[in-house]
Amino acid sequence: MNKKKTLCFLQIKRAFCSIPVIFFGTAVFTALVALIAAGGVLLLSSNEESAPMKVAMVVEDDNKYTRMAISYLLEDESVKNTCSFQEMSQKEAESALIDGSVFAVVVIPKDFLAGVLNGTNLPARIILPKAGMNSQSRYFQELIESGASDLATAQAAIYALGDLCMATGIDAIAESEDYLNRNLLLFALRRNTYYGKMELSDTGDLTTVQFYAATGIVLLLFFSGITCCDILKREQGSFVNVLKRYEISSGLLAVSKILGVMAVYVPFFLIVYLILSAFHVIAFSVQALLSVIVVVFAVFSMNLFVFWITDGRMAGTMVLFLGTMVMMFVSGSFIPEVFLSEGMNAIGRVMPVKYITGLCGQILTGEVLLRNVVICMLTGIVFVAASVLCQKLREYWGRD
Amino acid sequence: MNIVEVKNIKKSYGKKQVLRGVDFYVKTGECVALVGANGCGKTTLLGILAGSLKADDGEVSYHGENPFRDRKVFCKYAGYVPQENPLMDKLSVKDNLRFWYCDSKRSLKDDMEHGILKEFGLDQYQNVSVEKLSGGLKKRLSIACALAADPQILIMDEPGAALDIVCKEEIKQYLLRYMANGGTVILTSHEEAELSICSRMYLLKDGKTEELPKILFGEELMERMKQGE
Numbered sequence: 152m153n154k155k156k157t158l159c160f161l162q163i164k165r166a167f168c169s170i171p172v173i174f175f176g177t178a179v180f181t182a183l184v185a186l187i188a189a190g191g192v193l194l195l196s197s198n199e200e201s202a203p204m205k206v207a208m209v210v211e212d213d214n215k216y217t218r219m220a221i222s223y224l225l226e227d228e229s230v231k232n233t234c235s236f237q238e239m240s241q242k243e244a245e246s247a248l249i250d251g252s253v254f255a256v257v258v259i260p261k262d263f264l265a266g267v268l269n270g271t272n273l274p275a276r277i278i279l280p281k282a283g284m285n286s287q288s289r290y291f292q293e294l295i296e297s298g299a300s301d302l303a304t305a306q307a308a309i310y311a312l313g314d315l316c317m318a319t320g321i322d323a324i325a326e327s328e329d330y331l332n333r334n335l336l337l338f339a340l341r342r343n344t345y346y347g348k349m350e351l352s353d354t355g356d357l358t359t360v361q362f363y364a365a366t367g368i369v370l371l372l373f374f375s376g377i378t379c380c381d382i383l384k385r386e387q388g389s390f391v392n393v394l395k396r397y398e399i400s401s402g403l404l405a406v407s408k409i410l411g412v413m414a415v416y417v418p419f420f421l422i423v424y425l426i427l428s429a430f431h432v433i434a435f436s437v438q439a440l441l442s443v444i445v446v447v448f449a450v451f452s453m454n455l456f457v458f459w460i461t462d463g464r465m466a467g468t469m470v471l472f473l474g475t476m477v478m479m480f481v482s483g484s485f486i487p488e489v490f491l492s493e494g495m496n497a498i499g500r501v502m503p504v505k506y507i508t509g510l511c512g513q514i515l516t517g518e519v520l521l522r523n524v525v526i527c528m529l530t531g532i533v534f535v536a537a538s539v540l541c542q543k544l545r546e547y548w549g550r551d
Numbered sequence: 552m553n554i555v556e557v558k559n560i561k562k563s564y565g566k567k568q569v570l571r572g573v574d575f576y577v578k579t580g581e582c583v584a585l586v587g588a589n590g591c592g593k594t595t596l597l598g599i600l601a602g603s604l605k606a607d608d609g610e611v612s613y614h615g616e617n618p619f620r621d622r623k624v625f626c627k628y629a630g631y632v633p634q635e636n637p638l639m640d641k642l643s644v645k646d647n648l649r650f651w652y653c654d655s656k657r658s659l660k661d662d663m664e665h666g667i668l669k670e671f672g673l674d675q676y677q678n679v680s681v682e683k684l685s686g687g688l689k690k691r692l693s694i695a696c697a698l699a700a701d702p703q704i705l706i707m708d709e710p711g712a713a714l715d716i717v718c719k720e721e722i723k724q725y726l727l728r729y730m731a732n733g734g735t736v737i738l739t740s741h742e743e744a745e746l747s748i749c750s751r752m753y754l755l756k757d758g759k760t761e762e763l764p765k766i767l768f769g770e771e772l773m774e775r776m777k778q779g780e
Contacts, residue, residue, distance in 0.1 A: 157653045165641045168680075381641055389633035392603035396625055397654075549564030549595070 154397050158404070162411035166382050173415060176378025177371065184370045187485070188363035203235040204291055207244035207253040212263040220264065233294065248280055255279050255291050272306065274299060305335035357512045365512035366484045369504065372416070372447065373475040376454030377468050379412050383451070384467065385459045385542065401542040405459075405535050409451050416447050424514070434517030442510055442519050442527075449507050449527040452534040459538040478504040503530040554579045554628075554704060554735050555600070560609035561758075562595055569595050571758030573609070577704075582726065582736040584746050584766070587755035588776055593739040594634065594708055596755065600737065601631035601706050613704070630697035634708040636689045637696065638681045644692055645677040651699035662695075670725075671695055687718035694725070705729060707738040711745050719744050743768045 166173075210217065225236055236257075239247065244256040258276040266273030277295050309331045316324045357365065376383060385391075391401060420443050428435035457474065458467040479485055481498050482505035488496050499505050507530065510523040555577040562570040569592040577583045585593050598604035600611060602618055602625030611618055618624035638647050645659075648668070652659040662668045663677060671691040676684065684692065690710065697705060705726075711719040723744050726736055730748075740746055746768055753760045754775060767775055 154650065154654055157650050161639060161642060161646055161650055164646065165639065168641050386639075387635050387637075389635035390637040390639070392598055392601075392633060393631060393637040395604075396602040396622075396631065398622060547565060549567070549569070 155399060155403060158394075158399060159407040159410055162382070162407040163414040164411075166379070166411035166415045169379065169382060170415060172381075173375065173378045177375055180371055180374040180378075184367040184374070187370070188367040192359050192363050203231070203233055204255075205253045206234045206236050206291065207239045207247050207256045208236045209239060209241050209244050209256060209258045211261045212259050214264065217259060217264045220267075221259070234291070244278075248278060251280075257295070267306070272303060301335075305331070308335060356516065356518075361512060361515045362487070364515055365508050366479065368420075368511050369446070369450065369484065369508045370475065370479065372450040373454065373471065375416065376451065376457065376471050379451075379454070380458060380464050380467060382411055383408055383455050383458045384464065385462055388545075391542070400539075402535070402539045405455060405538050405542075409448065409455055409535065412451050413444070413447055416451070417444050420447060433515050436517040436519065438519040438524075439514040439517050442514050442524055445524055445527045445531070446507055446511055446514070449503065449531040449534075452531040452538075453503070456534040456538045456541070460541050475504075478502050479508070482508065484508045503527070506530070552579055553577065554614055555737070556610075556612045557600070558610045560596065560599060560611070561607045562592070562599060562604070563607055569758060570599075570606075573755070573758070573760045575753050575760050575762070577735055577737055579703075579735055580730060580733055581750040582730055582738070582748050584749040584752045585737065585739045585755055585760070586741070586746075586752060586772065586776070587739075591755050592758060593755055597631070597633075597706050597708050597737070597739060601625060601629055603631065603633075626700055626702075628702055629704045629706050630700060630702035632690075632693050632697045632705065632707045632710060634712055636693040638689060638692060640682040641680060643678050643680055644673055644684070647681055647692065648673075648677075648696065648699065651696040655699045655701065657699060657701050659699075667698055668695055687714055687721070690714060690718065690722065694722070703733070704735045704737065707736065709740055709742075710738060711740060711742045716744075723748060746772075 208221075210221065224230060237253070241258070244253070244258075247253040248256050256278040258278065260273050260276060263273055263275065275295070277292060279292060309328050312327050312331055313324050316322075316327060386404065391404065394400075394404060421440065424433070424440060424443055425435075427433045433439075454471060457471045461467040461470050481491075481495050482488075482502040483491055483496070483499050484504065488499060491499070503526070506523050506526040510519065510527050513519045513523060553576045557573055557575050560570050560573040561568070573596060575583070585596060587593050595604060599606045602622055606619075613624055613628040616624045616628075618628075639650070645663075648659055652662075657666075659668075663674050668674055668677075671694070673688070673692060673695060676688060681689065681692070694705075694707075694710070710722050710726075714722070719742065726745075726748055730736060736748075738745060738749070746752070746766055749766055752763045752766050754763055756776070763775065
């Protein structure tokens with residue numbers, strides 16, 4: 152075996168010699184990552200978000216017919232699924248709105264029913280919070296406004312039919328109004344018939360558990376860089392210089408280091424992947440299997456770069472830890488990007504971590520996009536090249 | 552016969568010129584010392600001689616062969632022991648040696664049983680991780696690594712630095728045996744024990760070499776280094 156092959160072989164052996172340290176570190180970081188992931192899953196799957204909106208109702212026009220109309224409305228399935236109405240006094244409703252326990256207040260004004268009957272249509276007043284207006288408040292406002300608009304249209308149709316019957320002398324005003332009443336309101340309130348059904352998720356194509364599993368795996372790989380620090384760190388100048396005598400470049404040294412670490416991590420993750428797919432926890436695909444290698448390569452090349460540029464265990468560990476946390480947060484790996492500001496999303500889009508986490512998520516679903524594989528592969532190559540450049544610059548300035 | 556000839560070697564790091572035209576020669580079987588103040592370029596010069604650094608200008612020849620044209624000439628003639636030990640931690644003594652012996656005509660097994668490695672006492676530590684070795688053992692291992700290719704010239708950068716007197720003496724004794732067997736040594740040092748085995752001495756100052764008329768130690772050497780400052 153020549154020196155280049157021997158170097159690669161020894162780096163792999165070096166990584167295997169470090170397995171006890173790697174496994175201990177991995178166990179510690181797995182616990183940390185599991186804690187973060189569990190917190191995230193709990194945050195995103197909180198029942199409060201999916202429960203019907205709480206709305207306070209103040210009934211100023213308190214009479215038998217208004218009550219009948221309200222109960223008719225509240226008994227409707229689609230309204231029940233969307234809103235949970237609680238009747239309150241004006242004062243109670245205002246304080247509930249201020250403390251955030253209700254999303255909105257609907258005030259049924261005095262003479263509301265009379266207005267409906269005489270056609271003046273005195274509208275129900277909707278009070279929304281001035282601050283903290285969120286998507287649910289807007290949704291509710293839209294819902295009420297469209298409902299009022301439908302009611303007004305239905306009412307106009309009923310009056311027009313009554314006028315027509317009277318003008319033409321047809322004695323069917325009651326039947327025709329009942330008919331329109333039934334059908335128009337039925338049509339208006341079953342708004343689902345207008346739309347196709349589409350599931351929307353703040354975690355994209357992934358379930359919340361898959362989303363945080365992907366985040367956890369990538370975080371674990373980055374933090375594994377800390378336990379593999381002795382292998383990944385830049386070799387002292389004397390060793391690098393002696394290697395040069397044998398025409399062994401910094402590039403080969405960098406590649407041999409990554410190969411060494413990958414020789415430990417890739418089989419581990421491949422075995423985990425095969426076990427999970429054998430038990431149908433995740434979908435199996437050859438592309439996903441190969442992508443595991445790409446993810447490990449991309450992450451460890453970034454780890455290598457951190458340790459080569461910082462040139463020290465302590466500094467490298469700190470930069471790796473903080474850098475990983477910041478990059479993952481900005482790229483929407485902790486909190487989905489829909490909850491982040493536009494500015495943060497713009498920065499996140501240029502973070503390689505976003506694509507690495509994305510590819511990891513795709514491995515879990517079994518639907519790997521070639522674009523993500525290419526980006527992750529290029530990320531790995533760029534960071535290895537940057538590490539070598541960093542070494543060359545040190546040599547140029549005589550720092551070794 | 553001159554085994555090493557160095558002519559007009561120049562080297563800069565960025566804008567800083569460290570070597571401004573170094574000339575010297577070394578005869579077969581002699582020990583030559585390069586002395587000079589810290590940062591004067593001794594390590595850079597040894598790095599160029601060993602082939603781990605590239606000179607900006609100038610010529611080096613080993614036995615009349617130009618190593619700048621064929622880099623294999625460096626490894627063919629010279630073994631290099633840098634000041635810091637060029638060893639791979641987390642690996643055993645044997646694994647480190649395996650790397651340096653892999654292209655060599657010498658046998659690691661033979662050297663471990665009755666050769667240089669036994670002489671250095673490394674046979675007892677062959678399965679010990681390098682990071683657990685003492686400073687003296689690490690230096691002996693570094694020298695053993697440099698000798699794996701059976702070189703005629705040994706280039707050593709401050710071999711006794713940070714070692715105790717027993718280790719220094721052992722290294723000195725080994726170098727004497729190496730020269731007695733026809734080996735040539737080029738070293739940098741400030742240690743009297745190491746300088747005492749040298750036959751000639753060059754002072755590296757302001758990026759140029761000057762051959763001193765005799766071997767100087769201690770205050771005499773210090774005075775000579777300060778002259779003209």
